[in-house]
Amino acid sequence: MKLTNKGRYAVMAMADLAINAKDRPISLAEISLRQNISLAYLEQIFLKLKSNKLVRSSRGAAGGYFLEKPAAEIKLSNIIHAVDEEVKTLNCKKNSKRGCNNKPIKCITHDLWDQLDQHINGFFEKVKLQDLTKTVEK
Amino acid sequence: MKLTNKGRYAVMAMADLAINAKDRPISLAEISLRQNISLAYLEQIFLKLKSNKLVRSSRGAAGGYFLEKPAAEIKLSNIIHAVDEEVKTLNCKKNSKRGCNNKPIKCITHDLWDQLDQHINGFFEKVKLQDLTKTVEK
DNA sequence: TTAATCCTGACTAAAATAGTAGGAATTGAC
DNA sequence: GTCAATTCCTACTATTTTAGTCAGGATTAA
Numbered sequence A, B: 001m002k003l004t005n006k007g008r009y010a011v012m013a014m015a016d017l018a019i020n021a022k023d024r025p026i027s028l029a030e031i032s033l034r035q036n037i038s039l040a041y042l043e044q045i046f047l048k049l050k051s052n053k054l055v056r057s058s059r060g061a062a063g064g065y066f067l068e069k070p071a072a073e074i075k076l077s078n079i080i081h082a083v084d085e086e087v088k089t090l091n092c093k094k095n096s097k098r099g100c101n102n103k104p105i106k107c108i109t110h111d112l113w114d115q116l117d118q119h120i121n122g123f124f125e126k127v128k129l130q131d132l133t134k135t136v137e138k
Numbered sequence C: 001t002t003a004a005t006c007c008t009g010a011c012t013a014a015a016a017t018a019g020t021a022g023g024a025a026t027t028g029a030c
Numbered sequence D: 001g002t003c004a005a006t007t008c009c010t011a012c013t014a015t016t017t018t019a020g021t022c023a024g025g026a027t028t029a030a
Helices: A005-020 A028-035 A039-051 A076-084 A110-126 A129-135 B005-020 B028-035 B039-051 B076-084 B110-126 B129-135
Strands: A055-058 A064-067 B055-058 B064-067
Touching: A005 A028, A005 A039, A005 A064, A005 A076, A005 A129, A028 A039, A028 A064, A039 A055, A039 A076, A076 A110, A076 A129, A110 B110, B005 B028, B005 B039, B005 B064, B005 B076, B005 B129, B028 B039, B028 B064, B039 B055, B039 B076, B076 B110, B076 B129
Parallel strands: none
Antiparallel strands: A055 A064, B055 B064
């Protein structure tokens, strides 16, 4: 399963934007300070957030980032997906034939892990970025 | 988050036991064949399952393993916990003071990740080993 | 013009995962 | 009583992933 610091940092940074980027772009340096994440690492993360159209950038001096959409419209799953590529626990060796582990039938836990995936993804589908800003308002 | 092949293998092996270890102990060699997991790796896994009192062993020739308790009484969380130690996504750097990342307050996503942990653990709490054997009866 | 900032790819250290290897202890089967 | 099957146990190792760092280029507001 992929659910690491990078994904968590991405959510933190996006929440930071949601709270602070009201009328001016927020620089990564600011976020780095506030959230205690290295600047260079943030740059990597925002590259992916941008290519997934979750943030909009303004280059040059006094530049920074905005959210591309209202916080109410951004699902956490969008963010996680953008930086971690997938939230999948299932790790059966896939073959040409349907089935796992070179066997013609699905392994015992195949469906279980599928369900878990849905369970976790469902969680991130339900929560919006805005939900995070409510309790931690600036 | 810790939710890897080892945990999945453990669940698979336990399900295999639940299905097959009715009146005789099942050797790891058998499970290895059926579930396509290396014998040496299974040994490692069963060491932990045993010390967590999830299986009972019978040594010597024609030996093997039984479930320690009825499949209906074994929660998947017990199994995962036994081999993976924890199902926790939360990765805030903890300090003496409550709070994350050397800050006096909790990081924005702290509660969120806590909730996710509960969400996932809840899933494994609900499902019993027996539930797995129903659809995949021998 | 220059300083701040984003943009990009390549590199790296540390940790975790997914095993392997080798042998010792036990005991049922013959 | 021997032997073969099996559990038990510890240590080692290759691979992959994570969590960054680094170096430099491109853009633009002040």
